[in-house]
Amino acid sequence: MxxxxxxxxxxxxxxxxxxxxxxxxxxxxxxxxxxxxxxxxxxxxxxxxxxxxxxxxxxKRSVGRRWRMDETYIKVKGQWKYLYRAVDTAGQTIDFLLTAKRDAAAALRFFRKAIRHHGEPDVVTIDKRVLSH
Known part of the structure; x- marks a missing residue:
């Protein structure tokens, strides 16, 4: 059928x-x-x-040129994952990445993905915890 x-x-x-x-x-x-x-x-x-x-x-509608990037630890289908997320000044989600590891490679992969899909922002504000990579 x-x-x-x-x-x-x-x-x-x-x-x-x-x-x-x-x-x-x-x-x-x-x-x-x-x-x-x-x-x-x-x-x-x-x-x-x-x-x-x-x-x-x-x-998808265009996003602002000022981004705020953050990461958090969430449970997905019973497993803990790291959620990297970028939002613009209007609060619109620009992009996200869900990954098992919290390391510099994951953060860089997320940032490159966001830029590839939305262009390079003028300003990026990063949560202090992300800087620990």
Whole structure:
């Protein structure tokens, strides 16, 4: 059975928005009369997420030229991760990076990613803890 693009998009959206397992999503779709294996759902997610990310970045509104960068330690799906985040003066999130390690390489990777997607800012204010790298 071939699924419509609407069904595929809905599955990927639910998976990303609600942090459900692929097996739970498989069951949800079966309850709606759509039989799709969890491995197929995984292939859809792997294939579509980079495309969605690229499309959303193209339509994202411009960000301010003054950035504030910060990092914090958060729990994601039961595991502790470091969240690096940059916001502009309006409070709009410019970019973020979730990583297992807190080191200079991760901080630099995050900063380069933000610049690559949004251009070089005029001013960057960095939280003191980031300077400990």
């Amino acid at each position: 071939t699924c419509s693009t609407d069904v595929i998009a809905q599955c990927v959206r639910w998976y990303l928005a609600y942090a459900i397992s692929l097996r739970n999503l498989e069951e949800m779709m079966a309850e709606r009369g759509i039989i799709v294996d969890h491995s197929t759902l995984h292939r859809w997610v792997i294939r579509l997420v980079p495309l969605l990310d690229k499309a959303f970045r193209r339509h």
